[in-house]
Amino acid sequence: MSPDLLLALFAGVLGLLVGSFSNVLIWRLPRGENVAFPPSHCPRCDHRLAPRDLVPLGSWLSLGGKCRYCRAPIKARYPLVELLTGLGYAVIAALYPLSLYGAAPLGLMVLFTLLLVASAIDLDTYTIPDALTLPGVALGLAFAAWNTRAGAGGELPSLVEAVQGALLGAGLLVTIDLLGSWVLRRGRERRYPEAPIGYQQISLALLVGAWGGPGWGLGAALVSALVNLGARRAVRVPELLTLGGFLGSLLVGSAGSGPGLILMVQGALAAAGGAALLAGVYWWRRREPESEEDAPFDPSAMGFGDVKLAAMIGAFLGWERLLVAVVVAVFAGALLGLGQLALRRENRVKFGPYLALGAVVALIWGGQIVASYRGLLGL
Incomplete structure (x- = not known):
């Protein structure tokens, strides 16, 4: 595997993680909330989310699109934003390889x-x-x-x-x-x-x-x-x-x-x-x-x-x-x-x-x- 392709894969994984934080921004910025505190929580039951609840794509799929604690539906937008960010980062890394563009x-x-x-x-x-x-x-x-x-x-x-x-x-x-x-x-x-x-x-x-x-x-x-x-x-x-x-x-x-x-x-x-x-x-x-x-x-x-x-x-x-x-x-x-x-x-x-x-x-x-x-x- 070429170094540029490997970096594109790493960029895709980074995009999944950034996409998870993007969902925080999408929810909190319009409401004037702090984007760092309090930690991530369910907007319905206010229960603090554990690390296992924050795995990009995986958590939403394993939970069937519902909160682990109150079973309230979780919008499909959350995994979609994570997926789009991962794909976007991978494409950018492939089109603009670090070996040429730093x-x-x-x-x-x-x-x-x-x-x-x-x-x-x-x-x-x-x-x-x-x-x-x-x-x-x-x-x-x-x-x-x-x-x-x-x-x-x-x-x-x-x-x-x-x-x-x-x-x-x-x-x-x-x-x-x-x-x-x-x-x-x-x-x-x-x-x-x-x-x-x-x-x-x-x-x-x-x-x-x-x-x-x-x-x-x-x-x-x-x-x-x-x-x-x-x-x-x-x-x-x-x-x-x-x-x-x-x-x-x-x-x-x-x-x-x-x-x-x-x-x-x-x-x-x-x-x-x-x-x-x-x-x-x-x-x-x-x-x-x-x-x-x-x-x-x-x-x-x-x-x-x-x-x-x-x-x-x-x-x-x-x-x-x-x-x-x-x-x-x-x-x-x-x-x-x-x-x-x-x-x-x-x-x-x-x-x-x-x-x-x-x-x-x-x-x-x-x-x-x-x-x-x-x-x-x-x-």
Whole structure:
């Protein structure tokens, strides 16, 4: 047996163990519970689980899917998450052998775990915890810095490419959200602007970034946030000016004026992505979890958790594979939506799981897809 194949088998076993911990995260994070204490216990009878109850796959199978102590059913999701994690880790280790990539595949395994946990929580609660995505962005950048220093394979992003991926990932989805929400409101202004930083500052970054680049766009958002702090309220930045101005800027760029359409789009998305991540970090650390449910809101085209999930994917995979993930997610969502429409069923799956699926496709086949696309363009 070759060393790489042996390492892939070890990675699969590691994945089974990590999958068991992933189930803890899936249950406890949405409830705001500590992921380490108390030790694992049955959620029905609260009996502490013994080591023999925690063997990945084996315990669930031997117990017939029921708690040893109260005989309450145990969801099939538990062994499924363990199995998927084991298979995912083994595939990653086989595609990115340690002999060529060093420790870099560990970062992709972390990404796989974050995607699986985020998807399971989103399917249960229609939310994606910031405690997963925002630290996930930092981890993606840290692994990219490690790859750059260690000279890992060229298929994995450098630190610069990871930063671009995070900014463009957040920027692309938050721009879709901004424009889609504006349409849903029929062009009316937001009734509940956030202070000191929120969608209005992101919209401002989008407009300024189109003309001045990411630095100027992010700077404009920060100035607006400081004004809000000084005024102790949300000083409105009209969306007719910011979003309308952004759309007008694209028309100007497409006509060959200004910095050029491609540079304007890149600058706008990167600036909006940076502002969105700053806003995400601010509200993650500031907002009380129990107050979110009762907070007033405007119609939204996309959850802000998806914006941060896209940033995390971009940080781990780079901006090119991020685009692959988004395209796959859109097509997968459309196909499932059409299927459920044909069956006259409501589509209750949010965009997060589709985006996670797209990221897995991009992780496995993204390199070939990007290379084929470049070949078609003669690049």
